[in-house]
Amino acid sequence: MKKQNVRTLSLIVCTFTYLLIGAAVFDSLESSTEKQRKEVLQGKILLNPIKHKIESIVRRKYNITDEDFKIMETVVLKSEPHRAGRQWKFVGAFYYATTVLTTIGYGHSTPSTIAGKLFTMCYAMIGIPLGLVMFQSIGERVNRLSSVIIRSVKSSLHCRQTNASELDLICVVTTLSSLTIAGGAAAFSRYEGWSYFDSVYYCFITLTTIGFGDMVSTLHEAVIACITDMEASAGAVRLEGDVITANGSILSGHLDHQCTETTSLDPDDTSVCSCHCGCFTNPARNRSIKQQLIELDCKN
Amino acid sequence: MKKQNVRTLSLIVCTFTYLLIGAAVFDSLESSTEKQRKEVLQGKILLNPIKHKIESIVRRKYNITDEDFKIMETVVLKSEPHRAGRQWKFVGAFYYATTVLTTIGYGHSTPSTIAGKLFTMCYAMIGIPLGLVMFQSIGERVNRLSSVIIRSVKSSLHCRQTNASELDLICVVTTLSSLTIAGGAAAFSRYEGWSYFDSVYYCFITLTTIGFGDMVSTLHEAVIACITDMEASAGAVRLEGDVITANGSILSGHLDHQCTETTSLDPDDTSVCSCHCGCFTNPARNRSIKQQLIELDCKN
Numbered sequence: 001m002k003k004q005n006v007r008t009l010s011l012i013v014c015t016f017t018y019l020l021i022g023a024a025v026f027d028s029l030e031s032s033t034e035k036q037r038k039e040v041l042q043g044k045i046l047l048n049p050i051k052h053k054i055e056s057i058v059r060r061k062y063n064i065t066d067e068d069f070k071i072m073e074t075v076v077l078k079s080e081p082h083r084a085g086r087q088w089k090f091v092g093a094f095y096y097a098t099t100v101l102t103t104i105g106y107g108h109s110t111p112s113t114i115a116g117k118l119f120t121m122c123y124a125m126i127g128i129p130l131g132l133v134m135f136q137s138i139g140e141r142v143n144r145l146s147s148v149i150i151r152s153v154k155s156s157l158h159c160r161q162t163n164a165s166e167l168d169l170i171c172v173v174t175t176l177s178s179l180t181i182a183g184g185a186a187a188f189s190r191y192e193g194w195s196y197f198d199s200v201y202y203c204f205i206t207l208t209t210i211g212f213g214d215m216v217s218t219l220h221e222a223v224i225a226c227i228t229d230m231e232a233s234a235g236a237v238r239l240e241g242d243v244i245t246a247n248g249s250i251l252s253g254h255l256d257h258q259c260t261e262t263t264s265l266d267p268d269d270t271s272v273c274s275c276h277c278g279c280f281t282n283p284a285r286n287r288s289i290k291q292q293l294i295e296l297d298c299k300n
Numbered sequence: 301m302k303k304q305n306v307r308t309l310s311l312i313v314c315t316f317t318y319l320l321i322g323a324a325v326f327d328s329l330e331s332s333t334e335k336q337r338k339e340v341l342q343g344k345i346l347l348n349p350i351k352h353k354i355e356s357i358v359r360r361k362y363n364i365t366d367e368d369f370k371i372m373e374t375v376v377l378k379s380e381p382h383r384a385g386r387q388w389k390f391v392g393a394f395y396y397a398t399t400v401l402t403t404i405g406y407g408h409s410t411p412s413t414i415a416g417k418l419f420t421m422c423y424a425m426i427g428i429p430l431g432l433v434m435f436q437s438i439g440e441r442v443n444r445l446s447s448v449i450i451r452s453v454k455s456s457l458h459c460r461q462t463n464a465s466e467l468d469l470i471c472v473v474t475t476l477s478s479l480t481i482a483g484g485a486a487a488f489s490r491y492e493g494w495s496y497f498d499s500v501y502y503c504f505i506t507l508t509t510i511g512f513g514d515m516v517s518t519l520h521e522a523v524i525a526c527i528t529d530m531e532a533s534a535g536a537v538r539l540e541g542d543v544i545t546a547n548g549s550i551l552s553g554h555l556d557h558q559c560t561e562t563t564s565l566d567p568d569d570t571s572v573c574s575c576h577c578g579c580f581t582n583p584a585r586n587r588s589i590k591q592q593l594i595e596l597d598c599k600n
Contacts, residue, residue, distance in 0.1 A: 008438055008441050014430065031386070033388075034382075075355050093326035098319060110512045213407040
């Protein structure tokens with residue numbers, strides 16, 4: 001067998017093994033938490049052996065019919081993407097276009113029309129290579145600048161070899177990447193109110209273009225809000241200073257103030273309590289149902 | 301200014317312009333649909349000038365308190381990721397590891413523990429370069445094979461030049477990519493029940509590693525279900541044939557049959573009606589609330 005074929009096969013085997021190891025570790029790290037969350041939601045931990053879901057306790061309390069509950073469920077799920085405000089006005093659409101071009105693809109907003117999906121595909125077909133070439137070009141320039149700086153530093157330190165080696169460049173790139181992540185994380189931690197660790201995680205997931213979308217910066221919404229505020233405080237700007245969208249409408253003129261409100265209804269606000277009691281940690285939400293839960297718990 | 305700097309600057313300007321154009325088009329394509337959906341959910345279209353949300357109609361009907369509604373909302377939102385079954389058992393974790401390594405990052409399952417997030421970062425730091433090298437190596441092998449085939453075809457056709465040119469290779473790669481997408485789309489369309497267009501969109505978004513996560517194949521759950529069935533039908537396999545996870549537990553032994561049930565509660569099941577009446581298209585869900593909606597509509 002040819003040497004290159006052996007190399008390719010070895011790489012495939014290596015990657016597959018790496019995936020298997022990863023799967024085993026992720027399973028051991030996340031599986032128990034997932035199971036616990038599910039069981040709390042299904043009331044298995046709390047209400048064993050009755051096994052009532054929290055959902056059914058609420059439904060029983062109000063005697064909600066199946067179809068009405070399904071409508072409520074649908075309204076809640078369908079309202080969720082709208083909570084963070086309008087995602088498809090110009091600034092949001094620009095954010096979306098950036099996630100397509102960089103292949104980050106958070107998925108916090110995704111096209112729902114056929115035309116939108118079709119345009120996304122055509123857009124990505126040109127945009128992704130364009131983005132790659134641009135980032136490569138910027139990388140080359142950064143490398144060149146780094147070489148010049150390394151050379152001048154080395155000559156000022158009277159080193160024998162003043163040329164920038166590959167190792168030097170790797171060190172510089174690693175330092176720059178770390179600084180970018182550390183600085184970015186500090187900024188997101190400050191403005192998004194995330195923990196520093198979560199902000200580092202967000203920056204890493206974004207810069208590697210994985211882009212899960214479990215954490216998405218809403219700073220672009222601050223831009224929308226800023227434009228809206230400008231519009232409210234200075235009506236004269238309205239006709240001259242605003243961003244014009246493709247269909248000719250004025251960006252901030254179409255903003256719905258109701259949409260930009262931040263909501264505390266992030267599901268993570270109500271985290272599953274670690275004490276296995278099945279209660280929710282947000283005290284404002286849980287009194288009456290919690291009382292029922294306690295009552296049911298006492299009966300067992 | 302140096303030629304390379306001009307090139308980089310031009311590329312930045314080009315990409316930025318491309319993003320602006322994209323944003324304008326996405327805005328015009330998606331913004332109105334988003335607005336319409338939001339208005340239907342908020343009852344603005346249907347119940348103007350009363351402007352009751354569908355949500356508040358249901359709440360009024362049952363007289364649900366704010367805090368109980370918020371608990372219900374939280375339970376619905378927190379239950380959503382569990383609907384598709386356990387995501388972190390071995391097969392699901394393998395699927396997740398693959399989305400990390402390839403930078404697709406659907407985000408259908410994301411780590412919720414600090415250890416999981418930390419391991420994801422470490423895992424990606426080695427995994428992504430490994431994946432890139434592997435795919436590059438496979439690409440080289442495919443190119444080599446294509447060159448051999450092109451050369452033999454050309455020589456059998458008695459062409460003057462039998463060497464495979466770059467253009468030939470581009471044609472072959474384009475054809476292969478199109479066939480992969482077309483074939484993959486046919487398979488997903490068949491097994492996931494998606495429309496062919498949606499399947500093409502899914503394959504494209506996956507192969508470009510954008511990975512929004514708005515559509516995620518659940519075929520790996522079929523694998524889980526298959527393992528569970530095997531286990532149920534042949535108890536003897538239990539101790540020998542099952543996959544062992546990192547913490548020593550048997551994969552299928554921990555599977556909850558309740559988790560693998562498919563649910564019809566996908567929010568898209570209840571799509572927003574195009575007739576602006578604000579009703580839902582799934583008839584099974586909407587009789588009593590719809591009646592209320594109609595009654596309210598008649599009052600206006």
